Amino acid sequence: MAAFVTKRLALALLVAIFVSSISFSLMFLTGDPAIAIAGEGATEADIEVIRRTFGFDRSFAVQYWDWISGAASGDFGQSFYFNQPVVELLAERMPVTATLAVFSIGFALLLALPLGILAAVKRNSLADRLSLALATVGQATPSFWLALMLIVLFAVNLRWLPVSGADTLAHFILPSIVLGYYASPSMMRLTRGGMIEALRSDYIRTARAKGMLPRTIILKHALRNAVLPVVSVAAVEFGFILGGSVVVESVFSLRGIGYLAWESIGRNDFPTIQAIILVYAMIYVCLTFLADVLNAWIDPRIRVA
Template sequence: MGRYILKRLWHAVYVMVGISMISFFFIHLSGDPVMLMLPADASHQEIEELRERLGFNDPIPVQYLRFASNAVRGDFGESLYYHVSAMELILERLPASLELAVAAMVIALSVAVPIGIVSAVRRNSLLDMGSMLGALLGLSMPHFWLGIMLILLFSVKLGWLPTSGRGSWAHLVMPSLALGMGLMAMFARLTRSVMLEVLGQDYVRTARAKGLKERLVIGKHALKNALIPLVTVAGMQFGFLIGGTVIIETVFAWPGVGRLVVQAIFNRDYPLVQACVLVLAVIFVVVNLLVDLLYVHLDPQISYLEEK
């Protein structure tokens, strides 16, 4: 088990180094941020002085090594646009993104998994067809459209929930529901598909032949093995939700990291973009590491096979 964890951690280091190098070099292809920081009538001397002060005259490899040496110590530099620490801005926005992602994931899993199980157990029934039709509709609805419809219904017409912003639990309901609807549909279809495959396995038929109650067969034997693909997809989607919910954050004016990244890209704020990319990459790697550890809990043979 320990060897398995160390191997995964070592792979995570390679991933982080690769992401930092790729993102750093590609970000510097987007243009010169100095031209955005100075007025249009700035002289050539003023441009060169600012570029020299910011270190942009150095070769790209030298700039990357300087950035990497500071990043290891947790220093990602100062935002060129906001003129404060890049990490300070991220830590200010990160709780909002985590809050929204966790809420959307909890809503999606708590509804989708029972629906998927019931649909698989009662295959081809009216309940099965109705739930899969609902899942298809959930996958077909764009997030931004659903968010706007929720605002029109619950805020404008009924007046039950606030239209935007972040504060109380009421502000979280609509954005998490709009974000979780697509996940709910995806997880329901995946759970049904995997459960149908697992229910046809020999060990499930053997458990039923022994006279075990259907509840034990489904919950103890079938569901545990069916959770592995679901855990994989849920882990990847959670990592995406942290920084990939720009549209929902824009619709509901949610102060998350996604909007911060997009604004930094438009402003050519190199330090802030690089810091956001690395922090999101760390979160994604950590989530995937936790998923790997959960694999071992669900199926101990995985650790044994990896070590062999």
């Protein structure tokens, strides 16, 4: 197990270094960042002052080293637009996005696992077809459209839930349903496929021959093997929810990291954009690493291979 964890950790570090270089390079892909910061009508003298002030006149390697060494210590620089340390902006907005992501992945699992198990146990039945149809609709429905429909129904017409803000947990119900429903189809299909394969296995037939209860066979034996790919996908979907919350946060006026990214892109706030990309990438790498370790712990065959 230690060797497996060491190999996965080394791979995660290599990915982190590669992603950090890409995220830093994005600032230079659109041209000279000093010109973008100066804006229209700026003179050459103004651009040169900005270039010297922010250190854009130095070599790329020197700029990257200063940035990555500062980021390693929690210093992402100063926001151009908000005029405050980027780390403070992230600390203010991250709790909103993290709460939204946890609720969303929780709703997705609560929806996907039971439906996947039901579809596998009742294969080719009406329940199976309805579950697959629900998954197809969830993957095809635009998140912004579903968000607007839920607002109209539950906030405007029924007045059960608040429309916007993040003051209470009730404010996260509708956006969590939107993101969770969009993330559930892949997990539901994997659960169904894994359960169908597991229920055909010899050890399941042996368990049935011993007279075990169907509930014990399904939940204790079959589900343990069927859930392995779901763990990996859930980690990936959690990362996608964190990075893809821009639209939902905008619709529900949740001032999280996604909304901050939208604001920063529209205002050429490069330090904030770089920090958000790097933080999201590191979260994604960590989640993937933890999913690999958890899968290896659940199924010893993985770490032996």
